[in-house]
Amino acid sequence: xxxxxxxxxxxxxxxxxxxxxxxxxxxxxxxxxxxxxxxxxxxxxxxxxxxxxxxxxxxxxxxxxxxxxxxxxxxxxxxxxxxxxxxxxxxxxxxxxxxxxxxxxxxxxxxxxxxxxxxxxxxxxxxxxxxxxxxxxxxxxxxxxxxxxxxxxxxxxxxxxxxxxxxxxxxxxxxxxxxxxxxxxxxxxxxxxxxxxxxxxxxxxxxxxxxxxxxxxxxxxxxxxxxxxxxxxxxxxxxxxxxxxxxxxxxxxxxxxxxxxxxxxxxxxxxxxxxxxxxxxxxxxxxxxxxxxxxxxxxxxxxxxxxxxxxxxxxxxxxxxxxxxxxxxxxxxxxxxxxxxxxxxxxx
Amino acid sequence: xxxxxxxxxxxxxxxxxxxxxxxxxxxxxxxxxxxxxxxxxxxxxxxxxxxxxxxxxxxxxxxxxxxxxxxxxxxxxxx
Numbered sequence: 001x002x003x004x005x006x007x008x009x010x011x012x013x014x015x016x017x018x019x020x021x022x023x024x025x026x027x028x029x030x031x032x033x034x035x036x037x038x039x040x041x042x043x044x045x046x047x048x049x050x051x052x053x054x055x056x057x058x059x060x061x062x063x064x065x066x067x068x069x070x071x072x073x074x075x076x077x078x079x080x081x082x083x084x085x086x087x088x089x090x091x092x093x094x095x096x097x098x099x100x101x102x103x104x105x106x107x108x109x110x111x112x113x114x115x116x117x118x119x120x121x122x123x124x125x126x127x128x129x130x131x132x133x134x135x136x137x138x139x140x141x142x143x144x145x146x147x148x149x150x151x152x153x154x155x156x157x158x159x160x161x162x163x164x165x166x167x168x169x170x171x172x173x174x175x176x177x178x179x180x181x182x183x184x185x186x187x188x189x190x191x192x193x194x195x196x197x198x199x200x201x202x203x204x205x206x207x208x209x210x211x212x213x214x215x216x217x218x219x220x221x222x223x224x225x226x227x228x229x230x231x232x233x234x235x236x237x238x239x240x241x242x243x244x245x246x247x248x249x250x251x252x253x254x255x256x257x258x259x260x261x262x263x264x265x266x267x268x269x270x271x272x273x274x275x276x277x278x279x280x281x282x283x284x285x286x287x288x289x290x291x292x293x294x295x296x297x298x299x300x301x302x303x304x305x306x307x308x309x310x311x312x313x314x315x316x317x318x319x320x321x322x323x324x325x326x327x328x329x330x331x332x333x334x335x336x337x338x339x340x341x342x343x344x345x346x347x348x
Numbered sequence: 349x350x351x352x353x354x355x356x357x358x359x360x361x362x363x364x365x366x367x368x369x370x371x372x373x374x375x376x377x378x379x380x381x382x383x384x385x386x387x388x389x390x391x392x393x394x395x396x397x398x399x400x401x402x403x404x405x406x407x408x409x410x411x412x413x414x415x416x417x418x419x420x421x422x423x424x425x426x427x
Contacts, residue, residue, distance in 0.1 A: 087397045087412070114412065119398045121357060121388045126397035194389060221413075316357060319388050 012220075013213035020216070027073050034069070038062035060242040067157040067234055071150070072227050078149040079222030080215045082114040087123055094140070095130045099183045103139040106132075107175035110143030114222075121316050128191070129198050135183020142333055143175035146308040150226060151279035154234070158241065158287060166344075167300060174304065174336040181332050190325035230280030237284035241291065264298045265341035269334055272305030282306045297344025304337045350380045350424070351406070355391045356399035365400040365414050372420040 012019040038061040039049075047054045090113045094106055115123070120141065127137040147168060156164035188196065210218075275282075282303050289299045314326055321329070352369055356362030366382055373380045385391055385403075394403060398412035404423055 091397065114398070116359070116361070116398070119412075122355075122391050122399055123397050125388060125392045126395075129392070198392075221416075225414075 016212040056242045074153045076219040079219035083218040085113045094132045102136045106136045106139040107143040115144035135179045139179025147171035178332045190322040233280040268302035269305045273309045297341040301341030353403040355401035362400040378424045
């Protein structure tokens with residue numbers, strides 16, 4: 001059996017271009033089929049299309065494959081893009097630069113550089129050791145987990161491109177400004193002593209000329225890892241959305257999380273900081289809050305604080321930062337998120 | 349006897365990596381000693397920035413994610 005299937009499994013790496021063209025066409029074909037397929041499926045069920053249940057089912061049958069398809073496509077592409085931006089290369093790009101423009105660069109590179117919060121400490125030390133300024137390192141460290149392809153794809157798929165773009169813009173702004181402020185505060189003395197006293201090393205870039213086939217493999221790997229991990233959260237989010245779609249009256253939350261409640265934004269941040277989950281895990285909550293009339297700025301502030309600041313990350317960072325620097329980091333980022341929430345609620 | 353070290357501050361991926369290496373080594377009949385390096389100071393000493401990383405006989409062979417089964421098998425066959 002294996003003799004038959006092994007070549008089949010290997011052909012994408014051998015014919016990467018052909019595979020990409022076929023995969024892209026198949027992807028778009030499927031995407032266009034989704035809406036009629038969902039309608040047909042609901043029509044085949046013994047349910048009135050115009051009833052509450054019919055509306056909820058149609059929403060669920062259309063949104064589930066749509067979100068999963070979008071996520072798979074984007075995670076695959078980002079897996080390939082990530083293979084160009086290794087942490088080592090990002091570090092080499094940032095080393096020795098002065099603050100300001102470098103904060104913008106660091107925050108932007110945070111989107112495309114693969115990052116896992118358990119790597120935060122070695123990454124942090126690696127950056128500082130190579131002469132990346134402290135504030136610039138923080139810009140990267142704030143943006144990398146907060147502004148990522150999973151969060152953006154889910155926001156796009158569930159709430160539209162304008163919400164996704166707003167999140168992208170505001171997330172980058174918080175990362176850039178917070179990093180810059182931390183840099184201005186000259187907190188280098190509050191690194192743990194052994195980190196501060198480490199000899200500086202040159203930021204070398206390892207030679208890794210990957211072939212297109214190997215980059216495809218990187219794409220497959222990230223789809224397996226990321227989509228494999230987040231799909232239950234997404235199903236949960238859509239199920240909540242579908243339920244609300246059909247049944248729950250609008251404006252249920254408006255009275256206590258609407259624009260008029262001035263304390264809603266700080267409360268959202270205070271609740272969000274100790275919570276620890278990834279972008280996918282928070283989406284069901286966001287979905288429920290928004291649909292029930294909570295203000296967009298409040299909800300985005302909540303989402304940002306959940307993803308960007310978490311207790312486990314603080315515990316890990318404590319190994320390289322003294323308490324004052326951690327407190328400053330949390331304070332500056334939380335203030336930034338707070339402002340984002342207020343500005344949003346005021347403008348919209 | 350190969351001396352294997354898995355670098356990483358105790359996250360799920362690091363445990364998966366260690367277990368996978370032990371499994372592959374056993375399947376290939378290669379004796380290994382497994383050690384987990386969790387101290388950031390030591391991890392950085394190997395010049396690794398993204399974990400999990402894998403060190404075999406003092407040499408960094410992998411960094412930044414769970415290595416594939418094929419890649420691990422490669423470390424143990426090239427003797």
